[in-house]
Amino acid sequence: xxxxxxxxxxxxLDRVLDKGVVVDAYARISLVGIEILTVEARVVVASVDTFLxxxxxxxxxxxxxxxxxxxxxxxxxx
Amino acid sequence: xxxxxxxxxxxxxEGLELDVEGVGxxxxxxxxxxxxxxxxxxxxxxxxxxxxxxxVEAHNDVLQRVLEYDGGRTIVPMSFGMAFKxxxxxxxxxxxxxxxxxxxxxxxxxxxxxxxxVIDSGEDETAEEIAQAGMTDRLSEASINETENDLFSDxxxxxxxxLVDREHRDEFDxxxxxxxxxxDDVTVQYTGPWxxxxxxxxxxxxxxxxxxx
Numbered sequence: 001x002x003x004x005x006x007x008x009x010x011x012x013l014d015r016v017l018d019k020g021v022v023v024d025a026y027a028r029i030s031l032v033g034i035e036i037l038t039v040e041a042r043v044v045v046a047s048v049d050t051f052l053x054x055x056x057x058x059x060x061x062x063x064x065x066x067x068x069x070x071x072x073x074x075x076x077x078x
Numbered sequence: 079x080x081x082x083x084x085x086x087x088x089x090x091x092e093g094l095e096l097d098v099e100g101v102g103x104x105x106x107x108x109x110x111x112x113x114x115x116x117x118x119x120x121x122x123x124x125x126x127x128x129x130x131x132x133x134v135e136a137h138n139d140v141l142q143r144v145l146e147y148d149g150g151r152t153i154v155p156m157s158f159g160m161a162f163k164x165x166x167x168x169x170x171x172x173x174x175x176x177x178x179x180x181x182x183x184x185x186x187x188x189x190x191x192x193x194x195x196v197i198d199s200g201e202d203e204t205a206e207e208i209a210q211a212g213m214t215d216r217l218s219e220a221s222i223n224e225t226e227n228d229l230f231s232d233x234x235x236x237x238x239x240x241l242v243d244r245e246h247r248d249e250f251d252x253x254x255x256x257x258x259x260x261x262d263d264v265t266v267q268y269t270g271p272w273x274x275x276x277x278x279x280x281x282x283x284x285x286x287x288x289x290x291x
Contacts, residue, residue: 002254004192004270009131011193011269012138017129019275020157021088021179024283027171029125029163032284037174041182042279 083110083168084122084161086140087153087273088179091116098143101136102127107144110165112172115179118144118153119168125161134158141273145190150244152189154182154280155273175282182278189222189241190271192250196236196257197265213261214238216253220246225276235264239276247271 027037084101094116095108104120111117118140127133137158144151162168172179194217214236218224221240229237242250254268 001248001251002258002266002268003251004268006142006270006272008267008269009135011272013131013134015155015272015275016134016138016158018157020155020273020278021160021280022157022282023160023162023171024281025125026284027174027282028161028167031167031170034170034174036285037171038283038285039175039178040281040283041178 080121080123081164082122082125082161083117083119083165084127085156085168086118086120086137087144087155088172088183089116089118089144089151089153090114090183094118094144094147096143096147098140099136100140101133107140110168112169113176115172115176117168117172122161125163127159127161129158142271145271145273150188152183152187153273154179154186154278155275171282175280178280182280186241186274186277188244189274190244190247191274191276192221192240192242192271193267193269194236194238194240194254195234195267197267198233198235199263199265213257216256217250220249220253223277227276241274241277
């Protein structure tokens with residue numbers, strides 16, 4: 001039976017450079033507070049192509065954690 | 079001492095350690111956990127690795143190794159160059175993005191991506207008509223989802239990526255055989271298995287940067 005080939009550099013470049021999870025440089029080098037992280041996920045698998053913004057919900061979770069405990073995440077000035 | 083981490087992808091929480099050549103000269107990869115998630119990483123001395131063909135291939139080789147490791151793993155692939163200053167910054171991002179990452183891991187559970195390009199190699203003008211008359215129907219049936227990629231050449235009549243359950247790999251392979259035997263005047267480029275690059279779209283930034291866009 002046919003077997004896929006994984007050695008094509010063009011195919012590798014197409015995927016590795018253009019696709020996959022992207023994390024902005026600032027979030028990779030700074031310890032940022034969760035409340036300023038923004039997460040956008042396009043759900044490609046679902047039948048409806050939905051663009052979800054997680055940021056608001058994350059903010060809510062963070063708010064709950066802050067209220068519950070004494071977590072002081074450093075917040076860089078915008 | 080450098081404790082920067084180059085990340086390849088995210089798997090469900092698991093301790094993995096493999097000897098495989100990584101980006102920036104690393105000789106092994108391991109995992110960094112945050113709750114139910116593990117990031118597949120290797121040590122690196124920069125947060126801005128050079129984008130050479132070798133480095134890009136090393137990134138992909140690591141992902142394919144994990145994808146096929148010991149019966150297979152589900153992995154959310156990172157784009158090239160996602161190096162973190164240290165474990166704390168990585169965990170901070172995993173923490174902030176855990177919902178999106180876990181939901182994506184769930185969506186692509188037990189799947190791989192397979193690429194199919196069909197190229198018209200003959201003079202026969204009807205090749206395109208044949209393609210449109212359901213050549214790829216069996217591929218669609220054997221897969222969970224598919225994305226249409228750019229038809230960048232007139233001779234390219236199909237350019238798709240398919241999300242395929244590992245258990246249906248044989249069906250998909252057989253469907254490729256069927257296309258090849260039914261159409262002499264086309265070349266079928268069948269590639270993979272890839273981590274589901276075309277079915278993962280997550281961008282993690284900061285409010286600070288959004289303001290500047």
